[in-house]
Amino acid sequence: MNVPVVVRTMVSKRVAILIGILIAAIIIGSVAYIYRAGAPPTSPTPTPSPLPTSPAPPKKKVVVYASLSEMTTADPSTEFSNSIMWLPLVYETLLWYDPINNRFIPGLAYNYTVSSDRLVWTFYLRKGAVFHDGTPVNADTVKASLERTITLGQGAAYILEPVDKIEVVDEYTVRFYLKYPAPLDKILASPYGVYIFSPMVVKHAGAQNLTDPKVAEWFNKGNDAGSGPYKLVKWDPENEVVLEKFEAWWGWKEAGYSLASPNAPEVFVIKIIKDAVTQERMLRAGQIDIAQYVPPEVVEEFKRDPNYVVVVKPSFQNLILLFNTKKPPLNNTLVRKAIAHAIPYDDIVQAARMGFARVASGVVPYGMWGHFDDLRYEYNLTLAKELLAKAGYPHGIDRTLLLVYTAGDIYEQRTAELISSSLAQIGIKVEIRPMSWEEQWALAQKGWEDPNAAQDLFIFYWWPDVLSPVTYLYNMFHSESKTFNLCYYENSEFDQLVKEAYRYEGIDSRKALELYRRVQEILYRDVPGVGLWDMVEYRVAQSKIGNLENAVNPAYPTVIFAQVLDVKG
């Protein structure tokens, strides 16, 4: 041991530490550089305020809403997924629809008229509505916006299929000519594809015209061109979306307008938290104000706690069981009917959803126009056994049936388990198999070519793209709808009546309702599928969030209409 050695190792140790620091600095520096190079140029402006405190910030009402899913795209013409959560706050449609009372709430149009043959619809636009860039909303912008959706043909564009021509009558009047009668008011109140935006996007995006892909790019960078009560100020689709109050919105000034509140939040944040339990924990810790979703088991607890408000509303999402109608033994209507009578619907609602669901009556959910409340199958095992015996299976079925559901969905899982154990009591063995939605759907697709290669029982959710019973009846049971008719049901009488019913919806709603009744009776008789339960939605919020009840509308699933919130304090 001598001193020089010690000194040398001391030095090399220092050098090592230095290098370590250097490497860290290089990594940090390069990350910062790359990130800034890739991100939009937000120039770093260090506030020249004196140390140590920043200037007293203005008091702003901020409400944080936790979303269960990340946002998708930001293009109002083509977006057909999760971003619907904020689109109706930033953009407006001509009308809004209140499905529970079956009435329309004026949006950019304050009134509309329909010709007697229901083919010509005239909408009168309000004056004084402006886009966030200052451009006024007028008939030309309405025409241009809707025509972009039609031309691009993506997302929910097909809902505008009946529109033949859009005509600008004068600055504030726009007229639609339809190819065939259709409920245009409902279509224009859809949560997808019918938002009106500023035609200045062409200039902002440096594009040739509205359908130039540059416009979509511009939107998807997090720019908005809407006229709604909030502006999009931060777009980080995986983490958070920040909306800020648009002071010049016409609705703030309109006396008695039901979609505006004087105490609406100045800033509305959508924070993505993809897990129900984490949402619950963040809500309890005061980190978020409204939870999209907490586990149903804890809702009762929140209801009793005065620090929180709970809003419960019907939703148009329902869980449906489809039978493989082409594969024995389920190709026999009597067997299907026996199963329909052997499902313990009430127990399922209690056990699977803690009561946050309603036993389905038909496949059109409760609360929607076209729903009938007398299309339930009675849970009756004796009757089920009799039907099974009549079908030629007095001792049950010798083959194990395969029931598939989407893995990871605990409500589907519990429902499937209860169905399986109940069917065992009438001598039907069921294997329940969780699959990823992609696998589940791919398996079911095989059924159109070879029904024997597909599952026997298929469980999945449906929710509306058009606010009409037709979305449930056509997509899952019409023989043309190969994508989602996963019961392989083919009935030409049904096919024809469904289309007719939808057509009459635009002309004569009484007649349409009658036809919808008839097609649902056909389904009730043929049992190609059974509605299991209609979901009842709930939102839990801190008690300072007032008027949450009216901020939730089942026609616009997942949306909290922040402009109607009454935030205390």
Place this chain on the structure above:
Amino acid sequence: MPISRDYLVKRIVMLFLVVFGVLVIAFIITRVIPARPELLWAGPHAKAEQIERARQDLHLDKPIYIQLYYYLADFLRGNWGVSWRTRQPVLLDIISCLPATLELTITAFLLAFVIGVFLGLVAAVNYNKFVDKAISLISTVMASTPVFWLALILQTVFGIWLQVLPAGMRVDLSLAIKTGFKPITNFYLLDALLQLNMPVFLDVLKRMVLPVITLMMYPLGLTIRMTRSLAVEALQELYVKALEVWGLPKKLVLYRYVLKNVIAPVIASLGLSFGYTITGALMVELVFVYPGIGYYIGMALLSFDYPAILGGIVFVAIIYSVANLVVDIIHAWIDPRVRF
């Protein structure tokens, strides 16, 4: 130069091979799972022709080796694919998530190192006394506590029951908005300092406490145990006795001579636990809603977002390999006995 150039070159070649291997395996796993990614890409309620277009866009209509070729070619050009959920380039996503994770893991590692070495030495000096036994017990518990459990417990106790520390998220959004905080480097602590925004700086720091404590536990326990056993051994060596006989102060002996023999292997083992910490970061970030790499990969897993999962896996593999290499280099620099 304690490290030969040949060795360095060999290590770097190995690094590329490892990353390549991980990439190929991960790619194949994501492709042989019988899923239909085009459905995710096309979105819910997509029509048949939209799904078919998505299939072609994603090259899913081609055999797997052609798909791998496309992926590799793009990968080398820095195009790691586009997230199927967010339609953002994966690499950009990952890079923007990275600072959050680095902020947490670097802090946790530094703290674990400093505190761990100190406690380890204290235990060694008091070998077999009460202090030693207490520290040993605590360090065993630390090293064996599951991260996700600890995260939930800390969050429940301090974030929800006592509400003395925030239960999650990187920054109070309303505070950030009110004070006009704008992320620049995405290292929030650094950003807040650059903008002289003390309220946000303190808030970010406060929000780091629970995740950092959670992440710190495993490397801390490990460091204490390593330091203790190495120091106990070193204290029995003849040179230490000699130094003591020469009359050198006990503290000098401990911190200058014993520590030097202890620290290199400790750093090496800490480096190896980096991989574990990254996995831990995944769960810690999920529990604390802390949007870093772990959170990103977790979200991607939850929604079958293959390009994002792949990108995340490969990125972690790169970090892990690079960290190991760096640790080895540092190890060689510090300990003159180590020669590669």
